[in-house]
Amino acid sequence: MSTKAQRRAEAIAQRKRAADAAAARQRRNRLALWGGLAVVVVVAIIVAVVASGGGDSAKATSFETHAVTVDGTPLPSYDATKSPDPGVGKTIPTLEGVSVVNGKPVAVKPTGKPQMVLFVAHWCPHCQAEVPRLVDLAKQGVFDGVEVTAVATGTDSAQNNYPPSAWLQRVKWPFPVMADSPQFTAATAYGLSAYPYFVLVKPDGTVAARATGEVSIDQVKADLAALKAGTSIPLSSGASSSAP
Amino acid sequence: MPGVKVTTNFFLVLTLVADAVVVVALVAAIAALVSPRARAAVVSFAAAVAPQSVLLAWIVATVATLGSLYYSEHAGFVPCELCWYQRIVMYPLVIVLGVAWLRRDLQAWKTVLVFVVIGAPLSLYHWLVERVPAFAESSSCSVTVPCTTPYFEKLGFVTLAWMAMSGFLLIGVLMLCTVVGSRAYHPVEPADTVAA
Numbered sequence: 001m002s003t004k005a006q007r008r009a010e011a012i013a014q015r016k017r018a019a020d021a022a023a024a025r026q027r028r029n030r031l032a033l034w035g036g037l038a039v040v041v042v043v044a045i046i047v048a049v050v051a052s053g054g055g056d057s058a059k060a061t062s063f064e065t066h067a068v069t070v071d072g073t074p075l076p077s078y079d080a081t082k083s084p085d086p087g088v089g090k091t092i093p094t095l096e097g098v099s100v101v102n103g104k105p106v107a108v109k110p111t112g113k114p115q116m117v118l119f120v121a122h123w124c125p126h127c128q129a130e131v132p133r134l135v136d137l138a139k140q141g142v143f144d145g146v147e148v149t150a151v152a153t154g155t156d157s158a159q160n161n162y163p164p165s166a167w168l169q170r171v172k173w174p175f176p177v178m179a180d181s182p183q184f185t186a187a188t189a190y191g192l193s194a195y196p197y198f199v200l201v202k203p204d205g206t207v208a209a210r211a212t213g214e215v216s217i218d219q220v221k222a223d224l225a226a227l228k229a230g231t232s233i234p235l236s237s238g239a240s241s242s243a244p
Numbered sequence: 245m246p247g248v249k250v251t252t253n254f255f256l257v258l259t260l261v262a263d264a265v266v267v268v269a270l271v272a273a274i275a276a277l278v279s280p281r282a283r284a285a286v287v288s289f290a291a292a293v294a295p296q297s298v299l300l301a302w303i304v305a306t307v308a309t310l311g312s313l314y315y316s317e318h319a320g321f322v323p324c325e326l327c328w329y330q331r332i333v334m335y336p337l338v339i340v341l342g343v344a345w346l347r348r349d350l351q352a353w354k355t356v357l358v359f360v361v362i363g364a365p366l367s368l369y370h371w372l373v374e375r376v377p378a379f380a381e382s383s384s385c386s387v388t389v390p391c392t393t394p395y396f397e398k399l400g401f402v403t404l405a406w407m408a409m410s411g412f413l414l415i416g417v418l419m420l421c422t423v424v425g426s427r428a429y430h431p432v433e434p435a436d437t438v439a440a
Contacts, residue, residue: 029293032292033300034296037303040257040261047256048250048251048252048253048256048257049250052249125385154387159393159395159396160394160397194386
């Protein structure tokens with residue numbers, strides 16, 4: 001009897017020791033986990049503060065956005081699904097503003113020469129893809145005889161690739177760039193519906209064609225050739241409507 | 245309220261840590277399939293994490309939710325359509341995991357993994373839409389809130405969509421720890437006392 005009771009007591013003691021060991025192991029695990037988590041959070045805070053101290057990249061000018069004066073009748077909003085485009089044949093409104101780079105006056109108005117007005121947003125990846133292609137075409141002389149003006153619109157300092165002045169200088173954009181207002185006055189006056197937005201203008205100041213989205217090199221060449229020749233423009237944008 | 249830049253760098257570090265954990269878990273899982281020793285190590289680690297994994301997953305979901313609200317309500321980053329879908333999946337996890345933790349419900353992984361299985365691929369798709377032109381339905385940017393345009397991109401790949409995916413995957417790994425670990429973890433009961 002005593003042996004049986006002894007065995008029972010030993011088993012209970014063994015069970016208690018095992019439970020204590022398991023509890024101790026759990027405490028150690030818990031400590032290691034929460035300690036590790038605390039270290040991660042502290043490191044994240046330190047890295048965040050240190051990495052944010054330097055100030056990144058380019059400085060914005062004082063003209064990333066600026067008031068734009070509009071004179072004339074606004075163009076209807078561009079809708080690629082509508083054919084023919086109701087904006088074609090309408091006279092472009094005159095825009096008066098300043099350069100995003102240096103604040104010097106920039107105007108878009110009928111000049112007696114063919115024109116291309118390009119609306120770009122610094123954060124738009126399609127604009128970021130299209131602009132260098134247009135810069136290459138400019139180097140090849142494709143724009144010779146055409147007055148080109150870009151309008152930096154949709155500008156938002158919270159978004160990437162800000163400021164637009166630094167971006168366009170970095171890619172060596174060779175033409176004047178007008179800063180649109182924070183209310184996107186110029187873009188609205190020209191009926192912008194998506195970025196990038198092309199408006200081709202005849203020498204008499206009427207709209208020859210409009211398009212949104214990326215346009216291929218061959219397409220741009222064909223469109224400009226037709227614009228210069230005064231023939232029908234085969235312009236078709238890489239995209240019709242906007243994403244989501 | 246901290247600035248957007250500091251906050252983003254803070255979340256960047258957390259995202260990288262989450263990614264590291266997910267990668268290690270993946271490698272360990274593969275190793276466990278071929279090596280009994282690795283399997284034992286994985287089970288042992290999961291058993292150590294399991295008692296805390298629901299709480300840890302709740303913290304991940306809560307941080308992701310608060311981060312999402314910070315960006316939309318404080319930083320002014322208007323969520324796009326795909327962002328909204330991810331929010332719809334992530335936000336309830338705060339409740340689901342919170343309740344599971346309070347109830348010590350180790351079966352909650354069954355519900356949570358459903359959210360993870362929906363949320364992680366959704367975030368991956370959004371990340372691809374942002375980066376791969378073939379995934380975007382258009383070659384233009386909407387004037388409203390395009391899904392194709394990330395508000396920021398860190399280290400060349402970390403965007404809000406990537407952060408969300410990392411959060412979902414980390415929650416998934418923690419839930420798998422619950423599954424593996426809770427099966428392995430039992431208070432030690434000497435066999436000869438069972439009859440007594």
